[in-house]
Amino acid sequence: MQQPDKMKLIVLAEDDSDDQDMVREIVNEIDQEVDLLIFSDGEQLLTSMKTLSASKRPGLIILDQNMPKLKGSETITHIKAICGFENIPLVIYTTYHDKVFAERCKQMNVELFRKPDTFDAFTKMIGDLMKKYV
Numbered sequence: 001m002q003q004p005d006k007m008k009l010i011v012l013a014e015d016d017s018d019d020q021d022m023v024r025e026i027v028n029e030i031d032q033e034v035d036l037l038i039f040s041d042g043e044q045l046l047t048s049m050k051t052l053s054a055s056k057r058p059g060l061i062i063l064d065q066n067m068p069k070l071k072g073s074e075t076i077t078h079i080k081a082i083c084g085f086e087n088i089p090l091v092i093y094t095t096y097h098d099k100v101f102a103e104r105c106k107q108m109n110v111e112l113f114r115k116p117d118t119f120d121a122f123t124k125m126i127g128d129l130m131k132k133y134v
Contacts, residue, residue, distance in 0.1 A: 007032040009058040013045045015067045026126045042070030060133040065094030089133045
């Protein structure tokens, strides 16, 4: 849970603009007090993360695995190396899913979800994550 004196912030790294819009709509429906920062790839996210002050640290970072420039799992490796970000909950969703990748996510302490293919499934996933972390 976020501390009461800190803002509620979710960071999303997703290259698909339709999925970006869907997550934005879902977050706004669930809690209009949650800010959502959206980046189209892992490199943009990492550049921004390095400039955030301690009071603007996200309560949750959600990444698509299959993005240009840096995959979600590659981006996570870099995030964990940034001082102050190593304990932020990280989630990857992907259409690609196999046991080896799932085990790698588990070892990195990253939750892995199959990318929802309906609005209702996306709403449930985002809602459950917000209840748990934000």
